[in-house]
Amino acid sequence: MPTAIRAQCRAVGSCLPQQVLDNAMLERMVDTSDEWIRTRTGIRERRMVADGEYLSDLAVASCRQCLQRAGLEAEAVDGIIVATSTGDFSMPAVANVVQHRLAATRAWGYDLVNACNGFVSGIATASALIEAGRCQRILLVAGDVMTPYIDFQDRNTCILFGDGCGAVLLEAGPGDGPGVIDWLMGSDGAGADLLKIPCSGSAIRPSPAALDRGDHFLKQEGRQVYNYAIRHMTESCQQLLQRNGLGIGDVDLLIPHQANQRIMTNVAERLQSRPEQLVSNIDRYGNTTAGTIPLAMADALDDGRLVAGSRVLVTAFGAGFSWGSVYLTWGGSST
Ligand code: COA
Numbered sequence: 001m002p003t004a005i006r007a008q009c010r011a012v013g014s015c016l017p018q019q020v021l022d023n024a025m026l027e028r029m030v031d032t033s034d035e036w037i038r039t040r041t042g043i044r045e046r047r048m049v050a051d052g053e054y055l056s057d058l059a060v061a062s063c064r065q066c067l068q069r070a071g072l073e074a075e076a077v078d079g080i081i082v083a084t085s086t087g088d089f090s091m092p093a094v095a096n097v098v099q100h101r102l103a104a105t106r107a108w109g110y111d112l113v114n115a116c117n118g119f120v121s122g123i124a125t126a127s128a129l130i131e132a133g134r135c136q137r138i139l140l141v142a143g144d145v146m147t148p149y150i151d152f153q154d155r156n157t158c159i160l161f162g163d164g165c166g167a168v169l170l171e172a173g174p175g176d177g178p179g180v181i182d183w184l185m186g187s188d189g190a191g192a193d194l195l196k197i198p199c200s201g202s203a204i205r206p207s208p209a210a211l212d213r214g215d216h217f218l219k220q221e222g223r224q225v226y227n228y229a230i231r232h233m234t235e236s237c238q239q240l241l242q243r244n245g246l247g248i249g250d251v252d253l254l255i256p257h258q259a260n261q262r263i264m265t266n267v268a269e270r271l272q273s274r275p276e277q278l279v280s281n282i283d284r285y286g287n288t289t290a291g292t293i294p295l296a297m298a299d300a301l302d303d304g305r306l307v308a309g310s311r312v313l314v315t316a317f318g319a320g321f322s323w324g325s326v327y328l329t330w331g332g333s334s335t
Pocket of ligand 1: 318
């Protein structure tokens with residue numbers, strides 16, 4: 001999309017809880033095996049917050065690392081968007097807490113709730129604000145603390161999710177420079193009941209009966225979600241590439257939402273990408289919901305795969321259903 005201003009991705013930071021929850025520990029909780037989890041999902045271990053450790057703690061640490069890598073003080077930031085479904089509280093928005101703890105005195109903040117598609121939704125929102133000339137710099141934070149919503153007696157779900165967070169600094173740059181070149185998103189609320197946390201909003205009161213039913217835990221129809229995820233991530237990548245006159249060979253890195261290694265591999269094969277294009281760290285972190293893509297970006301930066309000028313195709317799918325893809329060129333320095 002030609003614009004006078006382009007939103008440049010200048011830096012990324014990340015934060016994971018110290019506590020590791022590996023497959024051997026899950027074997028002691030439910031009827032599963034390390035072998036089943038690894039072959040069906042690609043996950044070996046995930047991270048879990050300690051008591052008293054909140055999403056805001058992970059978010060603030062991610063932002064500090066991101067700002068330090070960008071060589072900026074928090075006062076330079078105009079706005080903070082936190083893409084999460086698991087803020088410290090449903091009210092207030094955690095972005096305000098992050099703003100205060102960072103001493104980002106000039107910044108506004110709000111949360112953006114779109115489950116595993118939160119990061120892509122945040123890129124769409126932040127880049128539009130920057131392109132419109134309304135903001136110079138936005139910290140896009142994306143992450144979730146999923147483990148409080150997981151039933152560790154349900155083997156279908158407890159193996160998949162973990163806690164983690166990342167932050168990307170988007171900054172106004174020249175229209176022909178690196179940055180967010182195009183994005184597209186889609187929704188299909190017909191899938192709303194296939195992946196949800198029933199008692200997490202205003203619909204179901206947190207009564208003793210609701211807690212007894214386990215309505216405060218995440219529920220999903222895994223196989224159906226699996227099939228929709230592959231279809232929508234593949235198709236949105238294909239549409240985005242096509243409308244920008246690109247082929248998969250024009251992309252350096254494919255960074256999909258990390259929900260299941262088999263989903264990622266399937267999408268990569270359908271796109272006919274080369275194995276070295278795919279960025280995957282699901283073996284170490286599991287599905288951190290909104291956090292997976294910035295965490296994968298941070299890993300790709302650390303291992304030298306994501307460098308200034310890298311052409312990146314991002315794609316995500318999540319509860320809603322909601323999905324989307326972004327094509328961007330990385331604008332930041334290498335560290
Ligand atoms: N350990 C051992 N067996 C398990 C298990 C576990 N942790 N979880 C499920 N099983 C069993 C099932 O009970 C089922 O047994 P049955 O055939 O006797 O009924 C069998 O394994 C196959 O289950 P199925 O659901 O078909 O497996 P699958 O290959 O689809 O893998 C998921 C299950 C959940 C890993 C997979 O469907 C998935 O990843 N779905 C998408 C999840 C997702 O991405 N969610 C977030 C989207 S953002």
